[in-house]
Amino acid sequence: MTASEAARLTIGGLHARLSGVTVLHGVDLRAEPGELLGVVGPNGAGKSTLLRCLYRALTPESGTVLVDGQDLMAMDPATSARHTAALPQESEPVSGLRVRRVVVLGRTAHLSAWQTPSARDHRIAEEALAQVGASALADRDIATLSGGERQRVLLARALAQQPRVLVLDEPLNHLDIRHQLDALIMVRGLGITTVLALHDLDLALRYCDRLCVLADGAVVAAGPPREVLRPALMAEVFGVRARQVEISPGEYSLWCEPLEPAPDLDAPDVTTPGSVAADLAARGQHAQDLAARGPVTPDLPAPDRPAPDPAAPDLAARGQHAPDQAAQGTATPDQAAPDQAAPDQTARDPAAPDLPNGDLTARSLTASFDPSEEEPAC
Known part of the structure; x- marks a missing residue:
């Protein structure tokens, strides 16, 4: 396939509906012969719906798809398959x-009914x-392939069709x-007009000739990648802070980070009312206001509490006494237990025998009697 065989693709006023809901709103777009046109946008932007209209899997409600000026929708299926x-x-x-056998099926558009x-x-x-690096898989059952291997085989089938316009929906x-890199380099070298939907904006910046940005089913920007992927648009459409970084002379990569909690962009068009950036900025200002106020104590009615228990202080004191004893080790014998009566401290004669606990029993009196003090016998 050479560049001279590539076609110019022109899309005009395309509207499409799915389940009664309008998904595309007047899309106008073009791809020059041999150009790699990337279609990017957030989830639900309408990328796959647009591409399905280009290969006639979905009939648009209105609008035109022209391949070198010929209406794709007016062609019979075989002729259309030879063009796209x-x-x-999936x-x-x-x-x-x-x-x-799967790849040979790509030749069906070039065969007659029984040929x-x-x-x-x-x-x-x-x-x-061979172009997609899958020659070694030729004799395998396609159902046994991995997802990446199957993707390469299906790309080979599309190439075997020898189209003038190639439509790739998330081929990576x-x-x-x-x-991924091999596939993009190979597609760029084919010379076929290619429309490619992808999510990797860094690869889109580096490999696409032109970019179309979709949001809510409408084209919000189209042109050379470096002009399209500007910080203001990245903040508005994708909700990220972005910067293009030159990694080598003339080669750029895209650096991105989330726009949270608040954006810090100089571009005045980023904070327009209703934009993603403006909403995030408002949230950030609200958080700063709350932080400036300090903690707020709500005026809540005091909860009902039961009347204090008179025994509570004594129980609390005993509870405090228990850990104190544990910290001091085993109590000595002269320490009275908290729940015992204090010993009798009544004053006594120093000459009196030392009676334990003041217990004047017959046993203690007998044990203290001195025989030397006995009167002589008469």
Whole structure:
């Protein structure tokens, strides 16, 4: 496929509905021959709906899709398939079909009703597999492939169709970073007019010739990537603070971070009423106002409390006494237990025998009698 065979794609006033809801609102867009046009936007912006209109999976409510001035919607299916080929966002594998057979199916648009694929058709399919680096998978059952391998095979099928316009809806899904880069470099080198929907804005900046930004089903910006992905638009549409960083002469990468809690952008058009940035700025100001007020104590009625228990102080004191004893170790014998009566401290004669606990019993008196003090016998 050479650049001279590529077509100019023109989309005018495209409106589309899904389940009674208008999803696209008057989309006007163009892609020059051989150009790689990236379609970006937040989730729900209408990217997949737009691409489905381009390969006739969805009929628009109004508007036109022209390939070199020819109305795509007025073509018969076979003619349309020779003009545009697609890699849908999700595609269920058909068990029992080998990879080589799946790719040869891309040649169907070039065959008559009962015609079988020729040697040339098989050669084109083999070349397409080689282009996406999947030749080693040719004899595998497609149902046994990983998500990334299946994505590469389906891309090969679209290439085998030899279209003038290639429509790729999230073709980098399931691919590791090496195969993502390989796929973008390969698509750029095909010379086919390509419309590509993707979420990676850094790759969009680096590999797309032009970008279209969709939001709420309408085009909000279109043009060269470095002019489109400006900080104001990134804040408004994607809710991020962004900066383009030059990583080598003429090569740029996109640095992004969330716009929370409050944006700090100089661009005056970022904080227009109703914008994402303005909403975030208002939230940030509200948080600052709350912080300036300090803590607020609400005027709440005091809860009902029961009358104090007269025994509570004594119980509390005993509770305090227990940890004090534990901290002091085992109590000595002269320490009276808290719940015992205090010993009798009545004063006594120092010459009196030392009676334990003041217990004047017969046993204690007998034990204290001195025989030397006995009177002589008469």
